Amino acid sequence: MHETRKAALKKLLEERRGLIDPTAHDLPPHTPGKKGRRAPGLSQQQVADLCNVSRNTYVNLESGNTVPDVGLLRRVATLLGLNEQEWIALCRYAGIGDPPGPLTPASGKELPAVWQKVVDDQGYPSYVTDASWDVIAYNKAFERLFPEGRIPWNTMRWMMLDPDGRSMLIDWHTAWAPLVLPQLRAALAARPGDETLQRLERDVLADPDCAPIYKAGGAYIHPDGDERPIRHAIEGPGWVTMCASQPLTGPGSRHITLIFYPGAQRTHTRTPVLRSR
Numbered sequence: 001m002h003e004t005r006k007a008a009l010k011k012l013l014e015e016r017r018g019l020i021d022p023t024a025h026d027l028p029p030h031t032p033g034k035k036g037r038r039a040p041g042l043s044q045q046q047v048a049d050l051c052n053v054s055r056n057t058y059v060n061l062e063s064g065n066t067v068p069d070v071g072l073l074r075r076v077a078t079l080l081g082l083n084e085q086e087w088i089a090l091c092r093y094a095g096i097g098d099p100p101g102p103l104t105p106a107s108g109k110e111l112p113a114v115w116q117k118v119v120d121d122q123g124y125p126s127y128v129t130d131a132s133w134d135v136i137a138y139n140k141a142f143e144r145l146f147p148e149g150r151i152p153w154n155t156m157r158w159m160m161l162d163p164d165g166r167s168m169l170i171d172w173h174t175a176w177a178p179l180v181l182p183q184l185r186a187a188l189a190a191r192p193g194d195e196t197l198q199r200l201e202r203d204v205l206a207d208p209d210c211a212p213i214y215k216a217g218g219a220y221i222h223p224d225g226d227e228r229p230i231r232h233a234i235e236g237p238g239w240v241t242m243c244a245s246q247p248l249t250g251p252g253s254r255h256i257t258l259i260f261y262p263g264a265q266r267t268h269t270r271t272p273v274l275r276s277r
Contacts, residue, residue, distance in 0.1 A: 006064030009093035013062045016080040017042040025050060051075045067095045077103055084251060101190045102131070108191075108252035111136060115247060115255070124257050125240075129155055131187065131252025132196035142258070147233045154196070156184060160210050161203055170229035170237060173209070179226065181210065182218030191252060223256070227266065230258075238262040 018041035022029055027046055042050075048058035053072060060066040061076070073094055077087050087103040102108055108131030116137040119126040125145055127138035133156035143149045146168075152158030158165040159180050169176045184204065188197050204210040224244035231237050240258040247253050 005093050005095070009064045009090070010062055012086065012090060012093060013076070013080070016082060016086070017044075017047055020080060022046060047076065047079065050079055061094065064094070070096060070100060073099075074103065084249070088251075101192075102251050105191075105193060107131070108250045109134075111247050111250045111253060118255070122257060124259050126255070126257045127155075128247070128255050129253060130250065131191060132194055133157070133187075133200075133254075134196065136253070144234055145230075145232055145258075145260075154200075156180070156200055157203070160184075160200075161207060168231045168233075170231055173213075175228050177210065177213045178216075178218060179220050179223065179228075181214045182220040183222065185214070185217070186219075186221040187252065222254075229264075229266075230260075232260060232262070235260070235262045237264040239266050 020042045022042055025042075025046075027042075044058055044062065045055045048055045051058065051072060052075075057072070058076075061068045061072065070091075073090060073096070077090055082090060082103065084103055084107050087099055091097065091099040110130070111128065115128050119128060119137050119139040119142070122139060123141065125139070125142040127142045128136045130136055133154050135151060135153060135155060138151060143151055146152075147164070150164075152162065152165065159169060159176060166172045181204065184197065184200060188194070188201060191197060201214075204214050222244050223242040226242045227239055228242070229237065230240050239261045241261070243257040243259065245255045247255055
C-alpha cells in the first residue's frame with residue numbers, strides 16, 4: 001500500500017475512534033502511556049475487543065500493513081459511526097477499492113432535495129430513482145411519457161412486470177428485458193438484504209416471460225448511452241437515448257435523462273463520444 005494511503009487510513013481511524021465514548025460500550029476510558037492520563041475515545045485494544053478480533057489484527061488494519069476482510073472493515077465502520085463517504089474512503093484506503101455494498105440499508109434511499117430542481121430544470125424527460133428503483137423525483141416531461149401522466153412508483157417493476165410497461169417499451173422481449181433484468185441481478189449482488197429488490201426478484205422468477213431471461217444471466221449493469229424504442233403517450237412511437245448518472249450521496253441511486261426522438265424507425269444520428277482535449 002502506498003505510504004500516503006497508509007497515512008490517510010491511520011488518520012481516519014484514529015480520528016473516528018477518538019470520538020467514541022468508551023462508557024457508551026460499558027468500557028472504562030483508556031489510559032495510555034506511563035503517566036496514566038486518560039485519552040479520548042476508544043483504544044486500539046477496545047476496538048479489537050468490540051469487533052471480536054485480536055489487537056494485532058486491528059493494529060495491522062489501522063497501520064495499513066494488511067488488506068483486511070470486508071466483514072471486519074464493515075464492523076469497524078459501524079462501530080465508529082462512519083457515514084457512506086467515510087465508508088468508501090475507508091475501503092479505498094484499506095486497499096480493497098470501492099466497497100461491495102452500502103454500509104447501512106438506508107444508504108441510497110434518500111437524496112438532497114435539490115435533485116428535484118435538477119430534474120425540473122431539464123427540458124428532456126428526467127427522473128431519479130433510489131437504489132431499489134423507487135422514484136424519488138421526476139419532471140413534467142417525464143410525466144408526459146405516460147398515459148394520463150401515471151408515473152410508475154417503481155421503474156424496474158413497471159418495465160419488467162407491468163403490462164402497460166411492456167406495451168410502452170417497444171420490442172420488450174429483445175430490446176428491453178435482456179438488458180434490464182441483469183441490472184436487477186447486479187443490484188441484488190450489491191444489496192442482498194434490500195427487501196424491495198428481493199420482492200422484485202421473487203416476482204420476476206414467478207413470471208413466465210421474465211424468468212427465462214433472468215436465469216440466462218448477463219452482465220449489464222447500467223443503461224448509460226443506450227438507444228431503445230419506446231411509445232410516447234402523446235408523440236407516439238420513437239426512440240430514447242438514455243443518459244444515466246449516479247448522485248454521489250446515494251450509492252445505487254440513478255439519475256436518468258431520456259432524449260426522445262419521434263418516429264418508428266431510428267433516423268437520428270448517434271451522438272459521438274466526448275473526450276477531454
